[in-house]
Amino acid sequence: MSRRGERLKGKQVRGSRRAAAARAGQGAAPPPSQGSAPSRLRRWLTRALAWGAGLALLAALVLAVAVGMAAHSLPSYAALKASQPGQTIVIRARDGRELIEIGPSFGDWLDYDEIPQTMIDAMIAVEDKRFRRHFGVDPVRLTGAVVEWLTGSRARIGGTSTITQQLARNLFLNNNRTPDRKAREAVLAMALEWNLTKEEILELYLNKVYFGGGAYGIDSASRKFFSHPANELSVAEAAIIAGLVKAPSQYSPTADVEAAVDRARVVLQLMQEQGYITPDQARVDVSAVQLKQQAGQNSVRYFTDWVLPQLDIILPETYEPIEVWTTLDIGMQRAATAAIEANTPKGAQGALVSLDRDGAILAMVGGTDYVESNYNRATTAMRQPGSAWKLFVYLAALEAGYTPEDKVVDAPVTIAGWSPRNANGRNIGETTLRAAFAYSINTVAAQLGNEVGFGTVASMARRFGIASEIDTTPAMVLGSSEVRVIEMVQAFAGVANKGVPVKPYGITRVVGASGEVLYTHEDARSPPVVPDYVVAGMTDLLQAAVQTGTGSAAQIGRPVAGKTGTTSSNKDGWFIGFSSGITTGVWMGRDDAKPVPGLQGGRAPARAFAAYMRYAVKDRPVEAFDVTLNLPDWQLEPDQEALLGAPEDYYYIDEEGNLVEPTRREGGQDAGSGEDAPAAAGPEFLEQATGGTIPRTPRRNPPPQPAPAGKPPED
Numbered sequence: 177m178s179r180r181g182e183r184l185k186g187k188q189v190r191g192s193r194r195a196a197a198a199r200a201g202q203g204a205a206p207p208p209s210q211g212s213a214p215s216r217l218r219r220w221l222t223r224a225l226a227w228g229a230g231l232a233l234l235a236a237l238v239l240a241v242a243v244g245m246a247a248h249s250l251p252s253y254a255a256l257k258a259s260q261p262g263q264t265i266v267i268r269a270r271d272g273r274e275l276i277e278i279g280p281s282f283g284d285w286l287d288y289d290e291i292p293q294t295m296i297d298a299m300i301a302v303e304d305k306r307f308r309r310h311f312g313v314d315p316v317r318l319t320g321a322v323v324e325w326l327t328g329s330r331a332r333i334g335g336t337s338t339i340t341q342q343l344a345r346n347l348f349l350n351n352n353r354t355p356d357r358k359a360r361e362a363v364l365a366m367a368l369e370w371n372l373t374k375e376e377i378l379e380l381y382l383n384k385v386y387f388g389g390g391a392y393g394i395d396s397a398s399r400k401f402f403s404h405p406a407n408e409l410s411v412a413e414a415a416i417i418a419g420l421v422k423a424p425s426q427y428s429p430t431a432d433v434e435a436a437v438d439r440a441r442v443v444l445q446l447m448q449e450q451g452y453i454t455p456d457q458a459r460v461d462v463s464a465v466q467l468k469q470q471a472g473q474n475s476v477r478y479f480t481d482w483v484l485p486q487l488d489i490i491l492p493e494t495y496e497p498i499e500v501w502t503t504l505d506i507g508m509q510r511a512a513t514a515a516i517e518a519n520t521p522k523g524a525q526g527a528l529v530s531l532d533r534d535g536a537i538l539a540m541v542g543g544t545d546y547v548e549s550n551y552n553r554a555t556t557a558m559r560q561p562g563s564a565w566k567l568f569v570y571l572a573a574l575e576a577g578y579t580p581e582d583k584v585v586d587a588p589v590t591i592a593g594w595s596p597r598n599a600n601g602r603n604i605g606e607t608t609l610r611a612a613f614a615y616s617i618n619t620v621a622a623q624l625g626n627e628v629g630f631g632t633v634a635s636m637a638r639r640f641g642i643a644s645e646i647d648t649t650p651a652m653v654l655g656s657s658e659v660r661v662i663e664m665v666q667a668f669a670g671v672a673n674k675g676v677p678v679k680p681y682g683i684t685r686v687v688g689a690s691g692e693v694l695y696t697h698e699d700a701r702s703p704p705v706v707p708d709y710v711v712a713g714m715t716d717l718l719q720a721a722v723q724t725g726t727g728s729a730a731q732i733g734r735p736v737a738g739k740t741g742t743t744s745s746n747k748d749g750w751f752i753g754f755s756s757g758i759t760t761g762v763w764m765g766r767d768d769a770k771p772v773p774g775l776q777g778g779r780a781p782a783r784a785f786a787a788y789m790r791y792a793v794k795d796r797p798v799e800a801f802d803v804t805l806n807l808p809d810w811q812l813e814p815d816q817e818a819l820l821g822a823p824e825d826y827y828y829i830d831e832e833g834n835l836v837e838p839t840r841r842e843g844g845q846d847a848g849s850g851e852d853a854p855a856a857a858g859p860e861f862l863e864q865a866t867g868g869t870i871p872r873t874p875r876r877n878p879p880p881q882p883a884p885a886g887k888p889p890e891d
Contacts, residue, residue: 247367256347256380257285264497265487267480269506270536270684275476278484279497283395284405288379292409295394296378297452298418302443304339305450308374312340312365340365342421343381387417388424401429401467411453412460415440429467437462475513478542478552479504483682490683490695497689502682503536511791512539516762519784520544524772526764526784527553529665530792533757534699535678538792551767558644558658559765562777563616563726564741564750565655567667567714568637570613573624574713575636575706579805580610580720584624586617591650596622599742613717614725616740618654625653639705640667641677655741664752665761671718672737672754675704675711709805716803718753727751729782732790734798740777747771751781753789756796760785 251259264279300307306314317338337345344364368377387397395406397417402409409417419439420427429436440462448458483502491498512528520526530539542552551557570578586603588595596618603619612620625633633653634646642664647657662680670677679700686695704711718737721727726740730753738753747769752761762781766772 242363244367244370247370250364250367250371253372253376253380257383259347263495265484265500266498267483267500267502269502269504271506272501273506275502275504275506276480277390278480279390280392281390281396281400282392283397283399285383285393286379286395286406288375290407291379291382291394292407292414294411294453295382295406295409295414295417298411298414298443298447299339299378299382299421301446301450301452302418303342303421305446307339307378310338310340312338312367312369313362314338337361338365339381340368340377342385343377344368346384346386347380385421386424387420388428402465410460410465411444411457412440412462412465415443415447415462416465419443433463433467475516475541475543475546476504476506476509477546477550478554479509479537479540479682481550482540482542482552482555486683487686491686492694494688494694498694499687500683501685501687503532503538503684504540504682505538508539508788508792509541512541512788515784515787516541517544518787519780520764521772521775521780524764524766524775525549525553526762527557527661528760528762528784528788529554529662529680530758530760530788531665531669531678531680533669533673533678533759535666535669535680536684537680537682538758539760539788540682549767553763553767554661556660557763557767558660559748559763559769560657560743561655561659561664561750562741562743562748563618563621563655564664564739564752564777565637565657565659566613566616566621566653567671567718567739568633568640568642569621569625569628569653570609570717571640571671571706571710571714572628572632572636573609574710576628576632578609578624578713579807580608580713580716582609583607584609584612584620586612586619589619589622589626591622591626594622594650596651596654610717610720611725614720614723616721616726621653622650626650636706637667639677640670641679642667655743661761661763664750665759668738668752668754668761669759670705671711671714672757672759675706675708677702677705707808709807712803712805715801716805719801719803722753726778727753727782729778730785730789732786732793734793735801736789737801738782738785740782742775742777745771746773746775749775749777749779749781751777751785753785755789756793756799758789758792758796760789760792762788 250256264277266277267275269275304314306316341361344367345361348364349361372380383393383395385394386392387394387400389397389400391397391400393406394409394417397420398404398406398409398413401416402413416429416436416439419436419442422439426432427436427439444453444458444460444462447453448455479502483500487498487500508530512530516526516528525543526541527543528539528541529537532538540554542554542556543549583606585606586598587605588603598618599616604617607617607620609620611617630648630650630652634648637646642659644659644663645657646652649656666678666680681697683695684697685693688694715737718739719735721740722730722736722738727736727738730736730738730751732755734755736753736755738751741750741752742748748763748765749772750761750763752759754760762784764772764775764781764784
């Protein structure tokens with residue numbers, strides 16, 4: 177037998193022995209060395225518990241070290257009381273009076289025993305019902321948050337953060353919802369609990385938590401919403417304030433009274449469930465709470481909202497309190513607000529911007545009611561300017577060589593398939609450029625725009641500060657391109673400023689808490705963008721529009737130059753003009769761009785302009801406009817005598833239209849023959865033609881001499 181066969185036979189024998197042993201051992205317990213499945217599971221569980229306990233112990237140790245280090249590094253209680261979150265910004269008018277204070281508003285600090293118990297109970301009930309039993313982090317709420325995350329449920333009323341965690345976030349962290357920030361928040365909360373008592377934590381929290389509207393702390397919130405200090409809070413008022421913490425802007429009584437009341441009812445229900453108030457107290461009528469009347473209708477907020485974002489550009493990064501001195505004139509702002517409110521048609525909105533000669537904003541109104549709508553129509557809304565855009569058409573025409581006295585023809589015209597019509601549907605034929613502008617004749621503007629070029633008109637608008645997109649199709653001459661009110665006022669102010677562009681600005685200087693001047697406005701110096709004669713001619717046209725044209729309602733008893741604008745279907749009405757160094761623009765219309773019956777630039781907007789400007793210029797001297805045209809040489813009419821030559825070389829035309837050579841009129845004789853030559857034209861004709869006195873040529877046979885005195889002449 178071979179070796180391979182012997183190995184095969186050996187394997188078969190060993191297999192038979194194992195099979196026999198298996199049959200003999202059926203029903204017997206396995207050997208102790210191999211073990212069963214339950215025993216293996218127990219061993220794994222034991223090991224897992226051991227490892228888990230070890231890891232938990234290690235985590236607890238690490239957490240304890242982290243909390244201890246954080247507690248050691250925390251500021252003292254006194255330092256925490258003195259700290260203030262956020263930056264306070266006081267905005268002042270040009271005379272120094274305070275317009276508004278932006279940022280944190282703090283009331284009186286209330287010690288723990290001065291805080292009404294109902295306020296403490298309301299806050300604990302809605303924000304952290306186990307506040308007095310946890311160590312800064314609530315394990316029950318944390319577990320509920322994990323379950324909520326796994327199941328996708330949103331059944332819980334409160335958030336995951338305890339009052340102590342919220343305090344830690346307000347004092348030391350931002351509002352980012354990242355795991356890292358939440359972990360640091362938990363560590364800091366436990367550190368606060370380590371260092372402070374529950375009463376000290378509540379005192380800090382209730383004096384520092386944000387309640388919306390710039391109010392930090394319950395005293396500031398109570399004064400803002402109810403006009404009395406926090407130690408006078410009723411149960412219903414405390415419920416309203418406690419309900420604000422979850423979402424200050426959403427539940428603010430000044431923003432949504434109904435939402436604030438509904439949220440307060442939830443707070444009262446929780447207070448009853450937790451035993452803080454009786455069922456009768458929980459049924460208090462929250463809607464009957466007297467809220468403080470807000471003075472938010474003051475339109476100065478349109479201006480301050482426009483100014484504030486500019487601080488990020490003009491200032492270095494700073495968190496210290498600052499004072500911002502602005503260009504706004506309080507009296508003019510009130511006059512502007514009154515003018516818009518009194519003249520804006522029902523259902524429409526109105527906006528006004530007024531600039532001083534250097535671009536300083538004297539007044540700004542962005543709408544009829546800031547509380548109802550804080551959308552700033554003076555600086556943000558894009559609207560068609562209508563005929564007010566003709567400013568740029570006529571500026572381009574004047575620069576191209578036209579003068580106010582030049583003759584133009586109002587007649588039907590078609591340009592690239594576009595046929596503009598006049599507002600009255602009629603054409604008057606030949607007229608002057610001045611009259612065409614004063615009465616806002618569309619066909620003339622279209623012809624001028626086509627002649628000088630629509631791109632040239634757009635370029636002129638750019639020169640005077642129009643930054644919005646400009647359409648260069650023929651209809652652009654009638655104001656089809658949308659612009660902002662402040663842009664159009666800026667452009668007219670450039671004309672009032674002798675052709676030197678102005679840039680609107682509202683901040684004159686910024687002062688830090690230490691008195692250091694952080695910013696000072698510097699006037700931008702730029703050359704005129706059009707010649708003097710163009711400015712004079714344009715001012716002439718603008719003055720005519722107010723004196724005799726469509727803007728007559730804007731007259732104020734002193735020189736005014738301006739232009740009306742009305743878009744199709746009366747969707748927009750404009751008047752923009754200037755007097756005594758102040759340029760003001762008024763716009764009216766609906767936000768949805770629907771027609772406003774009877775709205776025309778020469779009516780309500782012009783009346784609002786006049787009402788405001790009478791106040792704005794009352795303390796300024798009357799300024800007459802310079803409309804003298806000092807035309808350049810290329811535009812002057814040629815001197816007639818220089819063209820015709822010396823008097824002896826004149827070419828004369830006889831009464832029959834024949835040219836008379838100068839060689840035929842020396843001494844009244846034909847130069848060649850020496851005989852008498854007939855006069856080419858009589859003296860009367862020549863005097864009329866030359867505008868002068870023509871000397872009579874003596875006759876060859878002199879007339880009879882006068883008779884001696886005392887004798888009658890002879891027949």
